[in-house]
Amino acid sequence: MKLYGVVGDPIAHSLSPLLHNYAFDELDIAAHYQPFHIKNDQLAAFVTACRTLDIQGWNVTIPHKQTIVQHLDRLDPLCEAIGAVNTVVKVREEYVGYNTDGVGFLKGLEEVRKVNTGDRVLIIGAGGAAKAILYTLHDAGIRQVDVYNRTAGNAQNLLQESPFSHSGEVLAYEEGIVDCTMYDLVVQTTSVGMYPHINVSPIEAHFREGSCVVDIIYTPFETKLLTAARNQGCCVQNGIPMFVHQARLAFSLWTEADAPIEAWKRLITNQLGGTATC
Template sequence: MKKLYAVLGDPIGQSMSPIMHNDLFSYYQMDAAYHPFQVKSEDLKAAILGLRAIGISGFNVTVPHKSTIIPLLDGVDELAMSIGAVNTVVNEDGRFVGYNTDGLGFLKGLSTYLPSISDRKVLVIGAGGAARAIYFTLAYNKPQVIDIANRTIEKAEELIEACPFEVSSRALALNDANNHLEDYDVIIQTTMIGMSPKVLEQPLMITNLNPHALVCDIIYNPLETKLLKEARQRGATTQNGLDMFVYQGALAFEKWTGITPDVQRMKENVLKQLGGTQNVNR
């Protein structure tokens, strides 16, 4: 009997996950299929009941449901619960158990550039759901510093206070972060600023950028945001969001199937769909 997997979100038409996972099912000769479902917030509970009824094997969750799905699940992994967001659900003998692979996916992608972050000073831009997953995961791995810069400084302060892992952190206004940008070894842009179609926007100026820094942007459409382009032109190493997207998907696939997938194949498949090549300065 064919196994069914899915992704729930609103909107959902832009998701690359169905292309990525269906290719993997074909590659590993698995009788399975992955479908996108647009689910309105008010219909989420009914959608979960429907997925239970059909015996879905697993599914992904994207905006705006990553937090609101938690009370509808039978169990939630400790890290996902501390983050307060779930992006992957596994049907474990009839129980829907939630996980968060976003932060771990980012960290795996980061490790291809930096073998260790233990002695690094990190700046996270943004204080939303993606920032929370990345911040908590990085804090667990104990870099020297993780500061958070956000348009609303109170949200950055709340994020720092909520973290269960001890790490040196400050909440900064965007202007303050920009004035001290040269202090950071790693800069991680976690907001949607710069995403297509608003490709000319960026969250802060980088005139004070350390040219030896690694600048990451979780956006992968476009593959090179305005922020990354300027950072590359200033000599910095840059990383777009493709690695995070692929690795979080690989971790989800492994949880569902027990198979560690070919990450390079996944990356090339997504790049093909985006019609580009990964433009980084290493």
């Protein structure tokens, strides 16, 4: 039996074992997916153990997405540009790092809206998820991607470090009030509004009717930001599509099989006790 897993600190909350073990069972693949609670000072030893035990691949979550890089043999080019790994694949005798977050976001977004190179996009936040999404949008040819973050320097660094040609700008922080009416797509990547702090929003925004607003949070299913956007006539999407699509890409990299993505969505919805906003 082949062994896969997810490494993070903490890790008990992860829904990835639920998804991948379900897919292994459904597709009759002799494999198991195991959560590994690994602290920073244990990461090198963990990778060494993976080589000894012939572990075929694993996902990487907070706080190891960047520090895992130094322990791998090589990186996929987009992953190298992003500088963070969320999926590791054993290729012959090498451990290769990938980042499926950004591509997973785009695949999920396509369920409600096609992206165009002429779109004007706003990303809220400047962390690891924002970076993966920004670089993937740039790689897809979308040049006008602005960034809003309370710490303007972090947003500026995010744009300046992108290896892709772009014309994005940093939005100045003005007490959290943002005019989003010029944007075709707004993507919220911070943890603000996540359960249990469901009555807060990273911004007070005015949206353009018909635009699309995505919040990568999926607990709650509809954040305060998404409710405001829906009430202003926007298409809204929560974080479930991104989550399942990035997992689907990882599953395919490991097994070359297509995961049962619709069943995955139902599993997550049932596990979290709600109905996805997609």
